[in-house]
Amino acid sequence: xxxxxxxxxxxxxxxxxxxxxxxxxxxxxxxxxxxxxxxxxxxxxxxxxxxxxxxxxxxxxxxxxxxxxxxxxxxxxxxxxxxxxxxxxxxxxxxxxxxxxxxxxxxxxxxxxxxxxxxxxxxxxxxxxxxxxxxxxxxxxxxxxxxxxxxxxxxxxxxxxxxxxxxxxxxxxxxxxxxxxxxxxxxxxxxxxxxxxxxxxxxxxxxxxxxxxxxxxxxxxxxxxxxxxxxxxxxxxxxxxxxxxxxxxxxxxxxxxxxxxxxxxxxxxxxxxxxxxxxxxxxxxxxxxxxxxxxxxxxxxxxxxxxxxxxxxxxxxxxxxxxxxxxxxxxxxxxxxxxxxxxxxxxxxxxxxxxxxxxxxxxxxxxxxxxxxxxxxxxxxxxxxxxxxxxxxxxxxxxxxxxxxxxxxxxxxxxxxxxxxxxxxxxxxxxxxxxxxxxxxxxxxxxxxxxxxxxxxxxxxxxxxxxxxxxxxxxxxxxxxxxxxxxxxxxxxxxxxxxxx
Numbered sequence: 112x113x114x115x116x117x118x119x120x121x122x123x124x125x126x127x128x129x130x131x132x133x134x135x136x137x138x139x140x141x142x143x144x145x146x147x148x149x150x151x152x153x154x155x156x157x158x159x160x161x162x163x164x165x166x167x168x169x170x171x172x173x174x175x176x177x178x179x180x181x182x183x184x185x186x187x188x189x190x191x192x193x194x195x196x197x198x199x200x201x202x203x204x205x206x207x208x209x210x211x212x213x214x215x216x217x218x219x220x221x222x223x224x225x226x227x228x229x230x231x232x233x234x235x236x237x238x239x240x241x242x243x244x245x246x247x248x249x250x251x252x253x254x255x256x257x258x259x260x261x262x263x264x265x266x267x268x269x270x271x272x273x274x275x276x277x278x279x280x281x282x283x284x285x286x287x288x289x290x291x292x293x294x295x296x297x298x299x300x301x302x303x304x305x306x307x308x309x310x311x312x313x314x315x316x317x318x319x320x321x322x323x324x325x326x327x328x329x330x331x332x333x334x335x336x337x338x339x340x341x342x343x344x345x346x347x348x349x350x351x352x353x354x355x356x357x358x359x360x361x362x363x364x365x366x367x368x369x370x371x372x373x374x375x376x377x378x379x380x381x382x383x384x385x386x387x388x389x390x391x392x393x394x395x396x397x398x399x400x401x402x403x404x405x406x407x408x409x410x411x412x413x414x415x416x417x418x419x420x421x422x423x424x425x426x427x428x429x430x431x432x433x434x435x436x437x438x439x440x441x442x443x444x445x446x447x448x449x450x451x452x453x454x455x456x457x458x459x460x461x462x463x464x465x466x467x468x469x470x471x472x473x474x475x476x477x478x479x480x481x482x483x484x485x486x487x488x489x490x491x492x493x494x495x496x497x498x499x500x501x502x503x504x505x506x507x508x509x510x511x512x513x514x515x516x517x518x519x520x521x522x523x524x525x526x527x528x529x530x531x532x533x534x535x536x537x538x539x540x541x542x543x544x545x546x547x548x549x550x551x552x553x554x555x556x557x558x559x560x561x562x563x564x565x566x567x568x569x570x571x572x573x574x575x576x577x578x579x580x581x582x583x584x585x586x587x588x589x590x591x592x593x594x595x596x597x598x599x600x601x602x603x604x605x606x607x608x609x610x611x612x
Contacts (some may be wrong), residue, residue, distance in 0.1 A: 198538025325349035335588025348375030392416035419464035561586035
C-alpha cells in the first residue's frame with residue numbers, strides 16, 4: 112500500500128497527483144513532468160525519450176498539501192479565537208472587580224453604621240446614668256426655709272429637689288394622649304361646619320386696633336395668646352415687663368400683671384382655669400391668677416433667659432426652653448420642676464418649645480438651626496429636622512397631629528410630615544422677611560405667620576389667601592379666634608389688632 116512517504120523526483124515534495132515513469136521508474140508530480148516532457152520529450156533523470164502516454168498514475172489517498180493562504184487563515188482564526196476569549200476574560204474580570212468594590216463599600220458602610228449605633232447606645236446609657244441622679248439636684252434661687260412662701264404672694268416657691276417623672280405622671284400623660292388620639296380619629300378629616308370658609312377669610316380686613324395695653328415709653332408687644340375656651344380673652348406680654356389680659360368683647364383690660372424684671376417674651380392661657388403663664392429673660396416662669404391679678408408661683412427652672420413656653424394638654428404641666436440649653440417639665444400645681452434635660456452633643460441654646468397636640472412628644476428649636484423632637488416619657492431626642500439656616504424663631508404643630516411648621520432667620524417656613532420625618536413643603540418668602548410667630552387654627556385648616564407682616568395660608572394647598580401689612584413694625588404674634596371668626600395680631604408698634612369681615 113502506497114503511503115505519503117513518496118516524494119516527487121523533481122520538486123522533492125509529496126506529489127498531489129503522483130505518477131511513475133516506466134523509463135526511469137521514478138515518481139513525479141504529473142503537472143511538473145508533463146511540462147518537462149512538453150519542453151524536452153525525455154525523462155529528466157536518464158534523458159531517455161518519454162511521452163505523456165507512457166506515464167502511469169499511482170492511485171491512493173494522498174493528503175492535500177497545505178497552502179500558505181490556508182496556513183495564514185488558520186493562524187488568523189486561532190488569533191481571533193484567542194482575542195475573543197481574552198475579551199471575555201477581561202469583561203468577567205471587570206464585573207468581578209465591580210462586585211468586589213460594591214461588597215467592600217457595603218461592608219464599610221455597615222461598619223460605620225454599627226460604630227455610630229454603638230456610639231449612640233453608649234451616649235444614651237451615659238445620659239440615662241446622668242439623668243437618674245439628677246433627681247437629687249438642688250434648684251438654685253429657692254426660698255430659704257426660714258421664709259416659707261405663701262401661695263398668692265408672688266414669691267418664688269421652694270422647689271427643693273427635682274421630683275422626676277413618676278410612673279403615675281407617665282400614666283397620666285399616656286391616658287390623656289389616648290383620649291386625644293381617639294377624639295381625633297372620631298373627628299377624622301371633617302372640617303367643622305362653623306369654620307370660616309377660605310373665600311370668606313380672604314375678605315378679612317382690620318376692624319380694630321388697640322395701642323393702650325402696654326407702656327408707650329418701652330414700646331413693643333412681644334407675645335400673644337388667646338384663651339382656648341373663650342377666644343375673646345386675649346393675653347399679651349410686653350417689652351415693658353408686664354402681662355396684660357384683655358377682653359375683646361368689652362374692649363377692656365381685665366388685668367395687668369406685674370412682677371417680671373425683664374421683658375415678657377412668652378405667654379400662655381390655661382384652657383379651663385383662670386390662670387395664665389409668662390416667661391422672661393429674667394430666667395423665671397410666673398403663674399398668675401387673673402381674678403386676683405397676682406402671681407401665685409414663680410418657677411425657677413432655668414439659669415438663663417426662658418425662650419419658650421408650652422402648656423401640656425392635661426393643663427397640669429408646663430414645658431419651657433432656655434438659653435441655658437435645657438428644657439424643663441414642671442408641675443403647675445406645686446411649682447416643682449419634674450425633669451430637666453439637655454442635649455449634651457449639641458451644646459446649643461434653645462430658642463422655642465412646643466407640645467404636640469397629644470402631649471407625648473414635643474419640639475424645640477435651637478440657635479444652630481436644628482429642630483429637635485423629644486419623647487417626653489423617655490426624655491430622649493427621637494428625631495432631628497435639619498434644613499434651616501439661622502436660629503429657629505418659631506415652631507407649631509397642627510391639630511391633625513401630622514404636620515409641623517417651623518421658621519428661622521432664613522426667610523422661609525418649612526412644613527414637615529411627622530409620619531415620614533421629612534420636609535414636604537417649603538414656603539420661600541421675600542428676601543429679609545422675618546418670621547416671629549407661627550400658628551395653625553384649631554381645625555388645622557389654616558396656617559398663620561407673623562413677622563415682617565401677617566400672612567395666612569390654606570393648608571394642603573399651602574397657598575396664601577390673606578396678607579396684612581397694618582403693623583408699622585414687626586408683627587410679633589398672631590392667633591385665630593374660635594372657628595377663625597377673627598384673627599388677632601400684635602406688633603412692635605405696641606398695637607393689638609383684630610381682623611374679620
